[in-house]
Amino acid sequence: MGILHWLFSWETLAAFLTLAIFSFLYKENPVYRLAEYLFVGLSAGYGFAMTYFLAMKPNLMDPFIIPIMQRLHLLGGELLPINWWYIIPTIFALLYLSVITPKYSYLIRLPFAFLLGLGSGMAIPRAFQASILEQMWDTILHSPNWQGYAELSKQYEWSLTVVFISAIIIFVSVLAVLAYFFFSKEHKGAYGKFARFGIIVLMIGFGASFGSTVMARYSLLIGRLMFLLKWLHIVSY
Amino acid sequence: MSFWEKLSKLPRFWIYLGLLIVMILPIVLKIKAHPKMGLETRLVYDYIDHMKPGSVLLMNFTYGPSSMPELHPMAKAVMRHALLRGVKVIGMSLNIEGTGLGLDVFNSVAKEFQEAGHPLQYGKDYVYLGYKTGYAMVIRGIGGDFHETFPVDYFGHSTSDEETMPLTARIHNYDDIDLVIDFSASGSGATWITYAYQQFNQKIAIGITAVMGADYQQYIRTGQLVGLLNGMKAAADYEAAVAKLMEKELHYTPPPYATVGITAVTWAQLYLILMVIVGNLAFFMIRKQQRRRR
Numbered sequence: 166m167g168i169l170h171w172l173f174s175w176e177t178l179a180a181f182l183t184l185a186i187f188s189f190l191y192k193e194n195p196v197y198r199l200a201e202y203l204f205v206g207l208s209a210g211y212g213f214a215m216t217y218f219l220a221m222k223p224n225l226m227d228p229f230i231i232p233i234m235q236r237l238h239l240l241g242g243e244l245l246p247i248n249w250w251y252i253i254p255t256i257f258a259l260l261y262l263s264v265i266t267p268k269y270s271y272l273i274r275l276p277f278a279f280l281l282g283l284g285s286g287m288a289i290p291r292a293f294q295a296s297i298l299e300q301m302w303d304t305i306l307h308s309p310n311w312q313g314y315a316e317l318s319k320q321y322e323w324s325l326t327v328v329f330i331s332a333i334i335i336f337v338s339v340l341a342v343l344a345y346f347f348f349s350k351e352h353k354g355a356y357g358k359f360a361r362f363g364i365i366v367l368m369i370g371f372g373a374s375f376g377s378t379v380m381a382r383y384s385l386l387i388g389r390l391m392f393l394l395k396w397l398h399i400v401s402y
Numbered sequence: 403m404s405f406w407e408k409l410s411k412l413p414r415f416w417i418y419l420g421l422l423i424v425m426i427l428p429i430v431l432k433i434k435a436h437p438k439m440g441l442e443t444r445l446v447y448d449y450i451d452h453m454k455p456g457s458v459l460l461m462n463f464t465y466g467p468s469s470m471p472e473l474h475p476m477a478k479a480v481m482r483h484a485l486l487r488g489v490k491v492i493g494m495s496l497n498i499e500g501t502g503l504g505l506d507v508f509n510s511v512a513k514e515f516q517e518a519g520h521p522l523q524y525g526k527d528y529v530y531l532g533y534k535t536g537y538a539m540v541i542r543g544i545g546g547d548f549h550e551t552f553p554v555d556y557f558g559h560s561t562s563d564e565e566t567m568p569l570t571a572r573i574h575n576y577d578d579i580d581l582v583i584d585f586s587a588s589g590s591g592a593t594w595i596t597y598a599y600q601q602f603n604q605k606i607a608i609g610i611t612a613v614m615g616a617d618y619q620q621y622i623r624t625g626q627l628v629g630l631l632n633g634m635k636a637a638a639d640y641e642a643a644v645a646k647l648m649e650k651e652l653h654y655t656p657p658p659y660a661t662v663g664i665t666a667v668t669w670a671q672l673y674l675i676l677m678v679i680v681g682n683l684a685f686f687m688i689r690k691q692q693r694r695r696r
Contacts, residue, residue: 211498212498215501216498219501219532219535220533284538287538288538291596291597294600295596295626296592296596299624299626300624302624303620303623320445374616374617377612377615377616377633379674380612380633381472381613381633383667383671384634384663385468385469385472387425387429387634387667388471388472389471390422390429390666391471391659391662394429400429402657402662
C-alpha cells in the first residue's frame, strides 16, 4: 500500500517529468517532448487562470462587467454597484483586440501610445538618475575627506586608503572602457594601449558574470537533485 | 593512441556522470558548509538585525519555480530573521509565478514558528497581500496610498480593518515601511530602486540569482541599496546565521537547504575547474606529441 501510494503520488509524477527533461542530455526523444509540451501547456493554462482571477476579475469583471450583466438579466445574485470610470480602461483593453481585424488594426496605436507615454514619462527621469547620474557621481574621484568615502570605509570595513585605491581603479577602468568604445580616434599608440586596457576590464567583468552564471545553473540542478533524492527518501530535506 | 589523446576523446557521458556524483555526495552525506558571510549579505543581515521590534519589512516575490533553489531558502531565512527580531512582515508579488511561491514561504515559516512553540498571528505579525498587476504602478502606488493599491489581502480580508488586520491598517505609504526586500529573478530590483528609492527614498535590499549578481554591485556602492543577497552563497550564509539564532533563541533547528546545496555547488565548481585544467593540459600535451612526431 505504501509503495503504491508513493508510486501514484504527485511527487512521482514530478520526478518522472524531471527525469524526462533530463533525458534530453542523452538525446532528443518522445518522452522529453511530452514533458516539454506539458510544461508549455500547463504554464499557459496556469498563467491564464491566475491572470483572470488575480487581475481581470478584481479589476474589471467585479466592478464593471458583472454589474452590467446583472442589469441586463444575464447574471443573477445581489446587485453590485457599477463603477462607470472603468469604461475607459475597458475600451482601451478592447482596442488591443482591434489587431485581429486588418481594417481597424490601426486603433491598437491608441493604448500603445498611452502606455508608452505614461511609462516613459514615469521612468526616464528616475531611471536616468538611478542608473546613470548616481553611477557617474560615484565614478568621479572626490576628496577622501568627503563623507562618501568615510561612509564607504565604515560600510566595507576597509581603510580609507583601500577605499581611495578602489575608487582610482574604478575611475581609470571606466575611462578605459569608454576609450575602447570611442571610435572617432584610431586605436594606436598610447591611446590604443589604454583602449586595450579597457577591453581587458570588460573581459574581467564578463568573466565574473560567467562565473556567477555557472554557479546559478549548478544551483538549479542541485534543486532538482535534492527533490529527486527526497522523492527516493534518501534525504529528508 | 596516447593517454592524452584518449583523455581528450572521453565521451561526455563520463564527464556528466562525474559531475552527478560530485554533486550528489555532499547532499546524501549531508555535508554542511560553514561559509564566512559575504560583505553584501552582512549588510542586509545587520540592517534587519538592528530593526526595532514592531517595524515593518515588505517582502516582494518576483521569481518562478526555476529560481527556487537560490531564492526560496534565501527568502525563508530573511523572514525567520525578521520575525525573530519582532519585525512585522508583509508579503506581496509582482508576477503571477511568484504569488504561490511567496505564499509557500509565509506558510512554511509560520509553521516552523508554530512548531518551535512561538505561534504567529496572521494579520498582526504577518500578512500576505498576494499578486497585484501593474508592476511599476504598484511600486509607485504603495508610496501614494497603500490601502488604495492593496484594498484586500490574498485571502480577501480588508487591509484597513483595524481589528483583524492591525498590521496593514496602520500602513499608509512607504513612511510606515522600514525596509523593502525584493526577491527577484528578473529586473524588478532596478524598478524598486527607480521608483521606491528615487521617488520616496525607501530603504531597499534585494535578493537575486547569481546570474544577475555582477549587474547589481553598482547599486550598493552608490548607496541605493542597503545590501544584496547574491545567489545560493548568500542564501547559505544567511540560512546558517539564522539557524544559529533560532537554535539559541527558540531551541529549534530549521531544515537546512542552502547550507547543504552550497557544498554541492562548491564541489561542482572545483570539478569544473579540474576539468578545464585537464582539458587544456591534454590539448597542450597532444600538440607537443604531434610536434615531436614531425
